[in-house]
Amino acid sequence: MDNKSCLIVGAGISGLLAARELQEAGWRVTVLDKGRGVGGRMATRRMSGAGFDHGTQFFTVREDRFENLVNGWLDEGAAVEWSRGFADARGNANPDGHPRYRGSDGMTSIPKHLADGLDVRTGERATRVDRSGEGWTVACESGESVSGGALLLTAPVPQSLALAESGNHTLTEGARRQLEGVSYDPCLAVMALLDGDSPVPEPGGVQIKDEPLDWIGDNATKGISDRPALTIHAGPQWSRAHYDDEEADVTRALLDLASQQLGADLVSSVVETSLARWRYSWVTSSHEETCLVASEEPPLVFCGDGFGRPKVEGAALSGLAAADRLLGREA
Ligand SMILES: Cc1cc2nc3c(=O)[nH]c(=O)nc-3n(C[C@H](O)[C@H](O)[C@H](O)COP(=O)(O)OP(=O)(O)OC[C@H]3O[C@@H](n4cnc5c(N)ncnc54)[C@H](O)[C@@H]3O)c2cc1C
Numbered sequence: 001m002d003n004k005s006c007l008i009v010g011a012g013i014s015g016l017l018a019a020r021e022l023q024e025a026g027w028r029v030t031v032l033d034k035g036r037g038v039g040g041r042m043a044t045r046r047m048s049g050a051g052f053d054h055g056t057q058f059f060t061v062r063e064d065r066f067e068n069l070v071n072g073w074l075d076e077g078a079a080v081e082w083s084r085g086f087a088d089a090r091g092n093a094n095p096d097g098h099p100r101y102r103g104s105d106g107m108t109s110i111p112k113h114l115a116d117g118l119d120v121r122t123g124e125r126a127t128r129v130d131r132s133g134e135g136w137t138v139a140c141e142s143g144e145s146v147s148g149g150a151l152l153l154t155a156p157v158p159q160s161l162a163l164a165e166s167g168n169h170t171l172t173e174g175a176r177r178q179l180e181g182v183s184y185d186p187c188l189a190v191m192a193l194l195d196g197d198s199p200v201p202e203p204g205g206v207q208i209k210d211e212p213l214d215w216i217g218d219n220a221t222k223g224i225s226d227r228p229a230l231t232i233h234a235g236p237q238w239s240r241a242h243y244d245d246e247e248a249d250v251t252r253a254l255l256d257l258a259s260q261q262l263g264a265d266l267v268s269s270v271v272e273t274s275l276a277r278w279r280y281s282w283v284t285s286s287h288e289e290t291c292l293v294a295s296e297e298p299p300l301v302f303c304g305d306g307f308g309r310p311k312v313e314g315a316a317l318s319g320l321a322a323a324d325r326l327l328g329r330e331a
Pocket residue numbers: 009010011012013014015032033034035038039040041042054055056057058059060124125126127154155156159163187189233278280281282303304305306310311312313315
């Protein structure tokens with residue numbers, strides 16, 4: 001098997017950017033994702049004509065390499081600047097001059113844009129990884145099986161770790177220990193369609209960063225929904241404590257908490273709701289390098305927001321770093 005081919009598990013921002021980099025360098029790349037669409041935690045859902053960003057709400061830019069990418073997305077219409085700060089927990093405007101970006105039609109606009117021209121197979125849950133010949137074979141729940149010279153695992157690290165050891169390959173003790181050190185907080189996210197005006201102040205987000213609530217956003221004021229459509233994120237402690245509670249109980253509790261926070265009666269104006277349970281949302285402990293090479297030959301690399309910096313920017317830079325390693329470029 002030639003080593004100029006790569007299987008990538010995960011079509012989030014890290015996997016897609018790595019895929020583009022490798023494909024541009026002439027590699028044959030196949031991306032597998034268990035989701036119905038691409039984007040992973042950069043997720044947008046439609047419900048009764050409304051749009052909801054229910055994972056990532058916005059992203060910021062610190063490093064030049066990421067800034068160059070984001071400038072391209074802005075030029076190509078995949079991303080727009082949303083605001084320069086949000087209301088604080090008291091509802092007071094709190095601009096700090098630092099740009100926050102969003103996808104043009106919701107967060108998934110960016111991964112959809114990046115997936116264009118790539119061989120991305122959605123609805124394919126990878127269940128087993130084996131070393132085969134001079135490369136790797138990934139088997140999917142669907143019965144599909146794909147082979148390639150290099151393997152890049154981009155899912156949240158506990159999921160990638162389980163996958164890496166699901167077949168005939170054993171990680172070194174050192175690699176496993178480093179991967180086991182990466183952890184994430186959960187996040188319970190309620191989406192609520194409103195029949196009436198939104199009580200969320202301009203520019204459409206209240207950034208609480210506390211317990212029991214972390215964030216309340218209105219996707220209409222944000223500019224990605226024709227109808228008032230709230231996204232409410234619980235804080236990590238509350239999410240952990242209530243992770244397995246009944247959907248109706250979680251939804252009611254978070255709507256009550258958001259009503260108190262906003263000083264408005266949300267419950268009477270809600271017409272439809274949905275709950276997302278993010279087992280892995282924010283990284284709480286990351287691997288210090290931007291990716292981890294678990295096998296040089298055949299190459300097995302781990303990347304994503306658990307490596308280097310967290311969040312969308314960290315995931316993007318990690319995907320690029322993983323591609324750099326496979327291409328033998330200086331990271
Ligand atoms: C609720 C929430 C709010 C957030 N808010 C922000 C924010 O405001 N700003 C910010 O910068 N970041 C935010 N983040 C974090 C940000 O979303 C992530 O850091 C970033 O999107 C991670 O990208 P990734 O490519 O590393 O992983 P992911 O986006 O998780 O991509 C991994 C992909 O792997 C796929 N996958 C997993 N297992 C398998 C399998 N077995 N087979 C096939 N496919 C598989 C998944 O479906 C997924 O698409 C938030 C996250 C959440 C959940």
